[in-house]
Amino acid sequence: MTATTVSPLRRDRVRPAAPKPRPDLRVVREPRPRHTLAYALVLIVLVGAAVFGAVSLNALAAAASVEARTLDAQVRAAERDYSMLVAEVASLEDPGRIRTAALDLGMVPAGPARVVVLERSLPADGAVAEVFDGGLDADPLKPLLSAER
Amino acid sequence: MTEQPRRRRFSRVARILSRTGDQVAVRRIRWLLGIYGLLIVVVFAQLISIQVVDADDYADRSVRQRERTITLPAVRGRIYDRDGDVLATSVDGATVYADPRAYRPTETPDGTPVPAAAAAADVAAALAPILGRDVADLTERLEQDAHFVYLGRQLDWSVGEEVEALDLPGVAVLAEPKRTYPGSALAAQVVGFTGIDGDGLQGLEAQYDGVLRGKPGTLLLERAPGGLDISTGIRELRPSQVGTDLVLTLDRDVQHAAEVAAASAVAEFDANAATVVVLEVATGDVLAMASSPGYDPNARIQDDQDAWRNRAITDVFEPGSTQKALTIAAAIEEGIVTAETDVEVPGHIRVASSTFRELSPTGEPTLTVGDIMERSSNVGTIRIAQELGDQRLDHYLRAFGYGSPTGSGFPGEASGMLMPPEDWWPTSLPTIAIGHGVAVTLLQLAGSYATLANDGRSVAPRVVLGTVGDDGRLKPVAARSGEQIVSPSTAHQVQGLLERAVTGDRGTGSLAAVPGYMVAGKTGTARKPATDGSGYSDQYVATFAGFAPVHDPQIVVAVMVDEPNPFYGGIVAAPVFSEVMEAALIARRVAPDGSATTLPAAMDHARAQALEVAEAAQASLDENPPPSGPGGASGDPETDEQGD
Incomplete structure (x- = not known):
């Protein structure tokens, strides 16, 4: 392979610049007029929009606040009604009240209970019966086992 | 001695009079700049004082003005019997209170007289039948030198609604938890009761007060001067903890x-x-x-x-x-x-x-x-x-x-x-x-x-x-x-x-x-x-x-x-x-233990009883036969046969 030889670049001697001729007088044009009015309008529109937006957002926030308070009040009222209904149901189920109401309706206390023992098979004997065990799951009104109480 | 000061005074006046208009303007501008500079220094010092030195104090004041901490009362736990029937529970009671200042003329801070919003006697007369209290007693309460008086605590909620409907000046209704016992006297000595402030005072209400009472919560929020919540402001809710419900062994x-x-x-x-x-x-x-x-x-x-x-x-x-x-x-x-x-x-x-x-x-x-x-x-x-x-x-x-x-x-x-x-x-x-x-x-x-x-x-x-x-x-x-x-x-x-x-x-x-x-x-x-x-x-x-x-x-x-x-x-x-x-x-659905009547014996007994009743009725009829009607036969073939 043969390397290419490059001769160094020769710099020309700096010659002193010839004095420039002084420019002739020429007409200077008036600078292009700026559209101040347009800028002002754009600015006004932007500021107006910002103000309008801020006011609108504030109004929306206030409306949301009012709505939140209304909903809070509704929730409180619903909770109040619920607790009152629970107390009312318990009051209506009170054995003493039921006894008094029954007596008012002309009922009389039951006589001595009699118990009969079955000694022979009945047709239904042998059938698998679903025994009500008194479990609380059976009564949705009982709040004890309800997680949503 | 007297010549020199006089001459000095004269030269100062001469110097002032000799100033040109520009010099006077420059001097005035310098004075103004000095004053402005002084004002800026004062303002800047005040700014430093507010923003740096007393910043925490002002921040606290600001927070106090905006923030409202509302205590959320804890709902007391219920007491159930063994089957989940409620023996004690809490409901909202209506607490009626008044601001007696509304019933006497006052003045604003600038001295403007403010007339009374209403007469205490009129308000008392309107409330007395609803609250079930004496008019004179209510009037006396409304005329107290106080900012707040209770007119009735933990009343039925319907009473509170009636009071609110009257829209009386200076009177307001507050929801307050109220302990209630749906069974009235049922198991009263066991369950006990609470005081008006919800503290257990007697029975299991007192014994398990710490379990039943729960923990009150707080709601921290920012409110505008008008009272509306600032929805973009702080809102920290620490919900109250409902008291633990107690289940008794009672049936x-x-x-x-x-x-x-x-x-x-x-x-x-x-x-x-x-x-x-x-x-x-x-x-x-x-x-x-x-x-x-x-x-x-x-x-x-x-x-x-x-x-x-x-x-x-x-x-x-x-x-x-x-x-x-x-x-x-x-x-x-x-x-x-x-x-x-x-x-x-x-x-x-x-x-x-x-x-x-x-x-x-x-x-x-x-x-x-x-x-x-x-x-x-x-x-x-x-x-x-x-x-x-x-x-x-x-x-x-x-x-x-x-x-x-x-x-x-x-x-x-x-x-x-x-x-x-x-x-x-x-x-x-x-x-x-x-x-x-x-x-x-x-x-x-x-x-x-x-x-x-x-x-x-x-x-x-x-x-x-x-x-x-x-x-x-x-x-x-x-x-x-x-x-x-x-x-x-x-x-x-x-x-x-x-x-x-x-x-x-x-x-x-x-x-x-x-x-x-x-x-x-x-x-x-x-x-x-x-x-x-x-x-x-x-x-x-x-x-x-x-x-x-x-x-x-x-x-x-x-x-x-x-x-x-x-x-x-x-x-x-x-x-x-x-x-x-x-x-x-x-x-408790306990089965009989053998002393009960057997079914055949019960049926025999019932049959014998029915026979006795029938025989007694027959004997009664034989002794006192029913009078026959004017038409003779009743139309019933059996009765007709007996009648024959």
Whole structure:
């Protein structure tokens, strides 16, 4: 392979610049007029929009606040009604009240209970019966086992 | 000396006058700049003071102006019976208050007079019929020199709504938690009550106040001057924690039956009070604990205080003959006697300086242990106890629960009274053996009978079944394990003896029988100690304790009637036992234990009854034939035939 030889670049001697001729007088044009009015309008529109937006957002926030308070009040009222209904149901189920109401309706206390023992098979004997065990799951009104109480 | 100052003054004036307009303007501008600079320095210093030095203080002030911290009251936990029926709950009550400043003329800070918003008398007149209060009393309250007065607290919410509808100036309504007891007097002495501020004051409400009360929460928010919430501002909610619900072992139906029976006994026998305890044998659960007279915690008055206490655990009494079952059980357990052992029973027995006699002399020289129990023989029981001795009698009585609280978890439970044997008098042994000189609560007595019914294994009575967890499920409290006090064999023998006391021909407890069930129990009649400590008074306590069904005991009932007339336990307390035991057996769905009528026998009985009724009707018709109508025949072929 043969390397290419490059001769160094020769710099020309700096010659002193010839004095420039002084420019002739020429007409200077008036600078292009700026559209101040347009800028002002754009600015006004932007500021107006910002103000309008801020006011609108504030109004929306206030409306949301009012709505939140209304909903809070509704929730409180619903909770109040619920607790009152629970107390009312318990009051209506009170054995003493039921006894008094029954007596008012002309009922009389039951006589001595009699118990009969079955000694022979009945047709239904042998059938698998679903025994009500008194479990609380059976009564949705009982709040004890309800997680949503 | 005077020339130089004058000249200097003159030169200064000349210099001022010689200034040109530009120089004057420059000087004025310099002055103005100086003043402005000074103002800027002042403003900047103030800015530094506000923003840096006092920044925290101003920030706090700002927060205080905007922020509102609202306390969210905790809802008190409910109290349920064992089936989840509500015994105590909280509802919103209406608290009516007023600002009396609204009813007198005032001035604004700048001196402008402000007239009264309304006349206090007019407002009082409008509120009085709604609040149910006196007009003069309300007027006086509204004219107080105060900023806030209560006009009514924790009223029904409907009352608050009526007040709000009036829109009276200066009057407002506040929601305040109000404790309510839906069953009114039901289990009132057990459940107790709270004060107006929601603190438990009595009963389980006081004992479990820390569990029931919950923790109040807070709501931190920012509000504009108008009162509206700033929705973009701070809003920190620390929700209140609802109090834990409590589940009792009580059965509402059994409790009601016990209260009705106790109240009936008080009324029928003109008694001072009556108390009933119902226990479930297997668990020791207190199914009912009733005291009469009772009270309504929703409308309690101070005069009721005597009715507030739960007599079953606070009042002690001498158990009388109900104690004999324990004395004989101890003797059987120690092998001193069996149910069939004959015991010589003279008409009376003398110990130290005292003579003990039979209440109803038997006239027989010997009685079996079964006879002693059936006839409630004092002398026979004392003879057996003498064989047992002080130490062993004391040991067994304490093992049965005498002399210490049952640990039921109820506040104010009494220990009863059983002196240590070292302090006994010579007459203590015979006295204590038949239930005198010793004092128990009715719950202790019921617990001792539950031990006998539970094949000799002790039963720890409990009132609280558990709490309700966050998931709404029951979290039962740990049950206490019992100890074997007497052997099952001994317990079975005593159960048989107690059955004789109810079903035997000479049994003192025949009125305790329950149709369909075999019942065992023992009557007790004891004189009350004199209040001045000088022996015994002429007042009595009638008791009965027993269980059913005998062959598989499920329920124990103990009854105490204070100062009845007549005073015999077999007459006064046994019927109460029967009524309550029957209700409890039915409520707990306990199967009859063999004494019930069989179906064929019941049908035969019903057939015979129907035949008797028919024959009686026929005989009545034969003697008094119905008058025939003017038309003769009634149109009924059978009647027509008879008429023929």
